[in-house]
Amino acid sequence: MAGLLDGLGALINLLTVVIGFGLIIMIHELGHFLAARWAGIRVLTFAIGFGHPLLSYRRGMGWRRGSTAAEYERLINAESDIAGDADPSDGSRRAISHTEYRLAALPLGGYVRMLGQDDLDPMSVSDAPDSYQRAPVWKRMVVISAGVVFNIISAAALFVAVFMIGIKSAPPVVGATLRGSPAENARVVAGPEGTEPGLRGGDRIVAVNGEIARTFPDVMMSLALAERGRSVEIKVERPGVDRPIVFSAIPEASDATGLLSVGVAQATTLTLLDDDDVKGLRPVLDRLGLEGVPPGSTVVSVNGSDDLHVGSDLARVFAESDGAPVQIVFEAPGGERVTKTVAPTLEPQVGEISVDGSVWPIAHALGLTPVMTVSTADDPTTTKDDPKQGLKPGDAFARIGSIEYPSLIEGLREIRSRRGEAIELETLRGSTDGGVELVKIDAQVTRKGEGQVGFLPASDLDVPPILAATPRGLEADGPAFATDSIDLRPGTRILEVEGSRVDTMQDVLVALRRAAIDGADDVALLVAPPLTVEGAVGEPRTVRIDLDESDRVALTSLAWNAPFSTAIFKPSEKLLKAEHPLEAITIGLHETRRIAVSVYVQFARLFQGSVKIEHIKGPVGIAHVGTLVAAKGPVWLMFFLAMISVNLAVINFLPLPVVDGGQFLMLLYEQLRGRPVPIGVQNAVTMAGLALIAGVFLVATFNDVRSLLGL
Structure with a gap:
C-alpha cells in the first residue's frame, strides 16, 4: 500500500511540474502575444499546448470543440464584410476576431502564430497591412524580445514570493574538507597573521570570486562554473576569528560528478x-x-x-582524542537519553592509483595493502539484508576471476574486464562458530557503466588483515615502503603486531603507530600463510619491518577520526526569508541575475570543457529533477519554476x-542594412538551427534516460 501511495504521489508531482513548465512557456508566449497586439500585428492563433486542438474560442463565434479555423474560413468566404478585429479608433466594430484561442492536447507550453511570421518557414510572408512584415523593425524587435522579458519578470516575481514566504536551504558552511583536496591545501590570501592554509569544518563561505554565497548550492555552482586551471578566491568567516579570511584554490574535477570543485562537504x-x-x-x-x-x-554532549x-x-x-574513547550522550525524539562510548579510528595512509581514467584512493599501512573487501561502512544502501549476488558486508576476496587475493585496484580491473560476462568469486567469510x-559465488558483471x-x-x-600485493605506483610520490623488503605473498594473514593480536588492518596501523611513537627501529609481525580450500598450508612465522625516521613521521602524523562519517546526521538547513518586501525584491532580482549569468557561463564552460554535455539536462532530466523538487513542497516548486523560467529566457x-x-539578430541586420536577410540564407540558418537543437535535444534526452536507468 505504501508503495502505491508513493507512486501516486510521484505521479501527482510529475503532473504538477508538467503543468508548471507549461505555464512558464505560456507566459513566454503571452509576452509575444501582447506585444504583437500592441504593435498592430494580426495574431492568428494563441495556443496553450501543442498538437491536436481540444477546445477553442474566437470572439464572435464562441467556444468550439476542436478548432474554429475551418468554420471561420467558411464565414469569410460567405461574408466578405467579416475582416477581423477592428481598430477602436475607426469607430467600427467587426463581429468576429481574427484570433483563435486554443487549448491543445499536449499541455507542454504553447505558441503564438502571427500573420506573415513562421520561425520554421521564412517564406511564409504576407503583404497585408497588419502583417508581421509590415510592422516597423523596431516594433518587431519588441515583439520578439517580449517573451524573454515576460519570463524574466515572472521569474523575478516567483523569487520575490519565495523569499517572502521563506525557503529552507543548506547554509554555505563547510562540513568537512576531503583529504588532499584543493580546499584542504587552500592558500591564505588575506586574514589574521598566523592563519594556517586550508579551509576547515565550520567555516562559513560568504563569497566566491566576489559573488555572494547565500547557500551551499550557490558555492558549488560558483565553483563548478569557474574557469579550468584558474584559482578562485573563497572568502570565509571562521568561528572565533574577528575578521574574514580569504583563501585561494584551484578547483579540480570531482570524481563523483565530473564538475569542478574544491572538495568541501x-x-x-x-x-x-x-x-x-x-x-x-x-x-x-x-x-x-x-x-x-x-x-x-540528537547529540547533546x-x-x-x-x-x-x-x-x-x-x-x-574525535580528532583531538589521541585515540581515547569518546563518550557521547544522545537524546532520543521521545526525550530519553542514551550514552555510548565510541572508540576513534586512525586515518589510514592513502595513496592514489588511476583505473581507466578514474583516480581511486588506496588505504594502506606502510604499504601493507588489504585485499578487496565488501564494505561495511556507513552506507545506508548496503545492509546485511542486501546480499548483492550472494556477497555480504565484510567478505574478503580470495579470488576474483583469475586474480587471487586481489587488491582494490586489481579487483576493479578484473571486474571491468568481464563487463557483461559471468565471473567466479571466492570470498573469506566469518562463520557462525567464529572461524x-x-x-564460492558465480556472479554476473553488469553492462552498467564500466x-x-x-x-x-x-x-x-x-x-x-589479509594482504594483497602492494599496487604498483602507490609509492610513486615518495620513498619505497619499509615493507617492500619482506616477502609477503598475497593472501598472507597478519595475526599479531609486537605480540598483540590484531583483527583488522586498522589494528595493524594503530600498533605500528604505537611503535613509531615509542621510537622503535623495527616492528615484529606474526603472519600466517594464505588460506586455501584445504586450509592454511604452512606454519605462522615472524617477520620484522625496519622503521626509519620518515616512517615514524608518517605514522605519528596520522589523525584520529570518528568511526562514522557525518553523513549519518541530518544536513544543516537555514530559512532564507526576507525581513520586508523591499529585501525580497532585492534578493529576487539578485537571484534572477545570478542564474541568468550562470546559464551563459555554463555554455562558455561547455565549450571550454570544464562542463560536459552529460551535465546538461533535457526534458526528461528536468521532469525528473522537478518531480523530486515538487516533493519538497510548493515553495521549492516555485523556486524551481523560477529557475526554469530564467533558463528559458536565456x-x-x-x-x-x-x-x-x-x-532578433536578423531583425538587427534588417535595421542596419535596410533590407531583410535573404530568404535563402534564412532557410539555411533555420535548417542548421533545427539540426543543432534537435541534436542537443537527442543527446540530452539520451543522457537523461541513461542516468535514470543507471546505465
Whole structure:
C-alpha cells in the first residue's frame, strides 16, 4: 500500500511540474502575444499546448470543440464584410476576431502564430497591412524580445514570493574538507597573521570570486562554473576569528560528478537521520557501534561538554582524542537519553592509483595493502539484508576471476574486464562458530557503466588483515615502503603486531603507530600463510619491518577520526526569508541575475570543457529533477519554476537560428542594412538551427534516460 501511495504521489508531482513548465512557456508566449497586439500585428492563433486542438474560442463565434479555423474560413468566404478585429479608433466594430484561442492536447507550453511570421518557414510572408512584415523593425524587435522579458519578470516575481514566504536551504558552511583536496591545501590570501592554509569544518563561505554565497548550492555552482586551471578566491568567516579570511584554490574535477570543485562537504546537524530519511537505518547504526540509539536522536554532549553546534564539532572532538574513547550522550525524539562510548579510528595512509581514467584512493599501512573487501561502512544502501549476488558486508576476496587475493585496484580491473560476462568469486567469510569459511559465488558483471557486480568496496582499513600485493605506483610520490623488503605473498594473514593480536588492518596501523611513537627501529609481525580450500598450508612465522625516521613521521602524523562519517546526521538547513518586501525584491532580482549569468557561463564552460554535455539536462532530466523538487513542497516548486523560467529566457535569447535571439539578430541586420536577410540564407540558418537543437535535444534526452536507468 505504501508503495502505491508513493507512486501516486510521484505521479501527482510529475503532473504538477508538467503543468508548471507549461505555464512558464505560456507566459513566454503571452509576452509575444501582447506585444504583437500592441504593435498592430494580426495574431492568428494563441495556443496553450501543442498538437491536436481540444477546445477553442474566437470572439464572435464562441467556444468550439476542436478548432474554429475551418468554420471561420467558411464565414469569410460567405461574408466578405467579416475582416477581423477592428481598430477602436475607426469607430467600427467587426463581429468576429481574427484570433483563435486554443487549448491543445499536449499541455507542454504553447505558441503564438502571427500573420506573415513562421520561425520554421521564412517564406511564409504576407503583404497585408497588419502583417508581421509590415510592422516597423523596431516594433518587431519588441515583439520578439517580449517573451524573454515576460519570463524574466515572472521569474523575478516567483523569487520575490519565495523569499517572502521563506525557503529552507543548506547554509554555505563547510562540513568537512576531503583529504588532499584543493580546499584542504587552500592558500591564505588575506586574514589574521598566523592563519594556517586550508579551509576547515565550520567555516562559513560568504563569497566566491566576489559573488555572494547565500547557500551551499550557490558555492558549488560558483565553483563548478569557474574557469579550468584558474584559482578562485573563497572568502570565509571562521568561528572565533574577528575578521574574514580569504583563501585561494584551484578547483579540480570531482570524481563523483565530473564538475569542478574544491572538495568541501556540506555541513550537518547533530541529529541522526531517521527512517523517513533512509530506509533500513537501524542495522547501519548497529554496525557503527550505536546499538540502542534510536534514529533521529540528537547529540547533546560529548565528553561532558555541550558546546557543540554542527557535525564538524563532533569530528573535531574525535580528532583531538589521541585515540581515547569518546563518550557521547544522545537524546532520543521521545526525550530519553542514551550514552555510548565510541572508540576513534586512525586515518589510514592513502595513496592514489588511476583505473581507466578514474583516480581511486588506496588505504594502506606502510604499504601493507588489504585485499578487496565488501564494505561495511556507513552506507545506508548496503545492509546485511542486501546480499548483492550472494556477497555480504565484510567478505574478503580470495579470488576474483583469475586474480587471487586481489587488491582494490586489481579487483576493479578484473571486474571491468568481464563487463557483461559471468565471473567466479571466492570470498573469506566469518562463520557462525567464529572461524572463517571459503565461499564460492558465480556472479554476473553488469553492462552498467564500466561493469559492476553490485557491491560497495571498502576504502578504509576496517577490514580483515589479509594482504594483497602492494599496487604498483602507490609509492610513486615518495620513498619505497619499509615493507617492500619482506616477502609477503598475497593472501598472507597478519595475526599479531609486537605480540598483540590484531583483527583488522586498522589494528595493524594503530600498533605500528604505537611503535613509531615509542621510537622503535623495527616492528615484529606474526603472519600466517594464505588460506586455501584445504586450509592454511604452512606454519605462522615472524617477520620484522625496519622503521626509519620518515616512517615514524608518517605514522605519528596520522589523525584520529570518528568511526562514522557525518553523513549519518541530518544536513544543516537555514530559512532564507526576507525581513520586508523591499529585501525580497532585492534578493529576487539578485537571484534572477545570478542564474541568468550562470546559464551563459555554463555554455562558455561547455565549450571550454570544464562542463560536459552529460551535465546538461533535457526534458526528461528536468521532469525528473522537478518531480523530486515538487516533493519538497510548493515553495521549492516555485523556486524551481523560477529557475526554469530564467533558463528559458536565456536559452531563447541565445544568438541561434530558430530561437528568439537568432530572429532578433536578423531583425538587427534588417535595421542596419535596410533590407531583410535573404530568404535563402534564412532557410539555411533555420535548417542548421533545427539540426543543432534537435541534436542537443537527442543527446540530452539520451543522457537523461541513461542516468535514470543507471546505465
